[in-house]
Amino acid sequence: MREQETFHPYEDDELDATTGEYELSERQALRRVPGLSTELTDITEVEYRQLRLERVVLVGVWTEGKQSDAENSLTELAALAETAGSQVLEGLIQRRTRPDPATYIGRGKVDDLGAVVLSTGADTVICDGELSPSQLRNLEQRTKVKVVDRTALILDIFAQHAKSKEGKAQVELAQLEYLLPRLRGWGESLSRQTGGSGRGGGAGGGVGLRGPGETKLETDRRRIRHRIARLRREIKSMTTVRQTKRARRSRNAVPAVAIAGYTNAGKSSLLNRLTGAGVLVEDALFATLDPTTRRATTSDGRLYTLSDTVGFVRHLPHQIVEAFRSTLEEVGDADLVVHVVDGTHPDPEEQVRAVREVLAEVGADRLPELLVVNKTDATDEETMLRLKRLWPDAVFVSAYRGRGIDELREAVERQLPRPAVEVRAVLPYDRGDLVARVHRQGEVLSTAHLPEGTLLHVRVGQALAAELAPYRAGDRLTSEERVGAGR
Numbered sequence: 001m002r003e004q005e006t007f008h009p010y011e012d013d014e015l016d017a018t019t020g021e022y023e024l025s026e027r028q029a030l031r032r033v034p035g036l037s038t039e040l041t042d043i044t045e046v047e048y049r050q051l052r053l054e055r056v057v058l059v060g061v062w063t064e065g066k067q068s069d070a071e072n073s074l075t076e077l078a079a080l081a082e083t084a085g086s087q088v089l090e091g092l093i094q095r096r097t098r099p100d101p102a103t104y105i106g107r108g109k110v111d112d113l114g115a116v117v118l119s120t121g122a123d124t125v126i127c128d129g130e131l132s133p134s135q136l137r138n139l140e141q142r143t144k145v146k147v148v149d150r151t152a153l154i155l156d157i158f159a160q161h162a163k164s165k166e167g168k169a170q171v172e173l174a175q176l177e178y179l180l181p182r183l184r185g186w187g188e189s190l191s192r193q194t195g196g197s198g199r200g201g202g203a204g205g206g207v208g209l210r211g212p213g214e215t216k217l218e219t220d221r222r223r224i225r226h227r228i229a230r231l232r233r234e235i236k237s238m239t240t241v242r243q244t245k246r247a248r249r250s251r252n253a254v255p256a257v258a259i260a261g262y263t264n265a266g267k268s269s270l271l272n273r274l275t276g277a278g279v280l281v282e283d284a285l286f287a288t289l290d291p292t293t294r295r296a297t298t299s300d301g302r303l304y305t306l307s308d309t310v311g312f313v314r315h316l317p318h319q320i321v322e323a324f325r326s327t328l329e330e331v332g333d334a335d336l337v338v339h340v341v342d343g344t345h346p347d348p349e350e351q352v353r354a355v356r357e358v359l360a361e362v363g364a365d366r367l368p369e370l371l372v373v374n375k376t377d378a379t380d381e382e383t384m385l386r387l388k389r390l391w392p393d394a395v396f397v398s399a400y401r402g403r404g405i406d407e408l409r410e411a412v413e414r415q416l417p418r419p420a421v422e423v424r425a426v427l428p429y430d431r432g433d434l435v436a437r438v439h440r441q442g443e444v445l446s447t448a449h450l451p452e453g454t455l456l457h458v459r460v461g462q463a464l465a466a467e468l469a470p471y472r473a474g475d476r477l478t479s480e481e482r483v484g485a486g487r
Contacts, residue, residue, distance in 0.1 A: 056081050057117055058091040060128035061099045072347050073314065077128045077150060079264075080313075084157050089120040103142065104135045110142045117143050126153055130317070133182045151178060151317040158320065166238045173231040174319035176224050183220055254441065255304040255416045257296075258331040260359065261340030262351040263311030266374040268292075269399035270340060271308045274409065298413045301439045307334070314354040321361055328362040335417050337369045338408075343379040343387060343396070368415055370395065372408060377401045418443060421465035424473040428453040431471075437464065 058077050062070035070093050078088045092113065094105045103110050104127055117125065124146045125139065131149040139147040148156075155178060158171045259267045275294040293307040309331055310324055321328070331337060339355060341348050352371075359365050371394040373379075373387055384396070395411050397404030422445075427435055435454055438444065442460035449455070455473060 054086055054124065055089055055120070055122045056086045056124045056126050057089055057113070057120060057122045058126050058128065059105060059113060060091070060093045061105060062093050062095045063098055069347070069350070072350070073128055075346075076313070077126065077153075080150070080153050080157065081126055084153055084160070086124065086126075089122050090116055092116065099129060100135075101132075102134065103138050104129065104131055110139065114143045117145055124148060126150070129315075136182060150315065151319070154313070154317055154320065166235065169231050169234050169238070170324050173228060173235065174317070174322070174324075176228050176231070177319050177322075178317070180221065180224055180228075183217065183224070255302075255336070256307065256334045257304060257336045257338055257412060257416070258307045258309055258334035258364075259338045259340060260309050260331050260355060260364075261311065261372075262342060262345070262355055263313050265311070265340045265342040265345075265351070266399045267308050267311065267340050270338070270372070270374065270397070270408075271306055273399050273402060273405050275306055298416065299409075300444060302416070302443060303440045304416055306338075307331075312355045312358045314350065316354075316358055321358065328358075328364075331359065331364045332362045332367075334364070334367060336412065336415050337364060337367050338412065339369050339371050341371065341373050341394075342375055343373045343383065344375045348373070348387065349390070370411055370415055372397060374399055376403065418459060421462060422457075422459050423465050423468050424455070424457050425468045425471040426450060426453045426455050426473045427468075427471050434467065438468070 058074055058081065060070060060074045060077065074091050074093060078091060081088050094109055096106065100106055105113065113125065116122075122145060125143055125148070127139075127147065127149045129149060130151045131139070131147070136147050136149070155171065155175050159175065162168045162171045259271055261267050271292065271294065275296050293305050295303060296306050297303055309328065337359070339352070341351055345351055356365060371391050373391070373394050373396045375398060376384065376396050377398040377400055379387075387394070388396070395404060395408050397408050399405075427438075431453075435456070438456055438458050438460060441464055442458045444456060444458050446457040447454065453471075458468075460468065
């Protein structure tokens with residue numbers, strides 16, 4: 001791990017931003033104990049709760065692009081596996097035009113994979129792609145160990161890191177939708193009858209078990225469908241609350257800035273630097289899932305919000321995008337997207353492409369974008385020059401050291417939407433509440449104090465302009481007012 005990318009609170013005077021140290025210590029204090037059962041109480045023998053990710057071998061299929069692209073993808077898979085709590089023993093890549101429909105890698109290579117599993121003592125194989133149910137079953141039968149695909153791995157990490165009620169519900173929904181077509185039991189346990197010789201035929205029954213019944217597999221599928229329907233209702237009700245909060249901010253004409261980017265690019269670190277939010281910071285993929293919104297003010301006193309969002313990754317599972325759609329809508333409804341890029345990543349251009357692909361799925365590709373290259377303190381000079389040529393309008397910062405944060409604030413302020421209506425108004429001195437709102441929600445161009453009240457020349461939204469209408473000053477100012485307005 002690069003030490004520069006990990007926060008160490010209290011060790012450096014420059015590190016004055018909070019990093020969620022209490023939440024981080026709580027997460028580190030509770031770790032998985034390998035070998036203990038985590039069976040569900042209402043849906044038994046569901047395999048996604050029984051993932052054993054301890055000693056793993058990684059397998060990828062290189063179908064297009066350069067060899068470095070395939071290696072970067074497998075390196076990212078290794079980081080995902082380590083985040084899930086496993087030890088990576090070996091990584092294998094096979095060059096093919098497309099994955100084998102039956103075994104993902106070539107059938108002859110499956111024997112080689114089995115030999116690697118046997119020699120390393122691995123208990124799990126993780127494939128760098130989403131496997132079909134038949135591919136999972138065939139690989140497990142041939143290798144004699146548990147097989148997990150990239151999607152299941154990411155879902156497992158999300159399940160570990162989800163904290164809020166909404167986040168947990170979204171993750172469980174994504175897991176169940178992924179699991180439903182892949183549901184199967186250990187051995188033949190799920191093919192036995194729970195009833196008798198009804199829908200499943202008479203052979204699976206026995207003494208005392210004949211009569212109407214259904215297979216254990218059908219029972220689990222029915223329960224999962226009911227659970228999915230219930231979770232969708234719960235998430236829909238939570239979405240209503242989120243929409244109400246967004247509508248309130250919109251009604252008050254508060255601009256919204258969304259921080260988006262690849263996982264582990266430093267989004268939470270930037271939010272902490274800009275607002276002192278105290279969001280958890282950890283050198284791990286998908287360390288924070290729950291969106292955090294904090295208030296900030298511009299140099300001229302205007303209020304706006306900054307929202308941290310879930311990190312993206314290449315080939316982000318569509319179940320996650322669907323389940324987190326209500327959360328990702330925070331990005332779609334923003335006035336500006338601050339797109340954070342990891343300057344130390346081997347392929348930052350691919351990171352940017354993957355993030356923009358997900359943003360397009362939620363309709364955020366039409367929004368103004370401010371590109372921010374983070375971790376410049378750990379980026380070599382040659383890479384910095386290349387990225388500056390590639391993205392001349394980007395802001396280069398180090399959230400770890402606090403470098404470039406002032407430039408980032410100025411860049412955000414420049415791209416915030418300006419209030420539409422220009423107004424001159426003289427507000428009586430007993431309307432200090434209205435003066436404060438103008439400063440908070442509008443852009444103050446000039447101020448003067450007159451005997452009858454405060455003269456404001458401002459740009460404000462339509463709603464606030466209507467409230468200022470009774471106090472509008474004439475277009476022509478007296479010489480005293482003109483001198484006062486110039487001060």
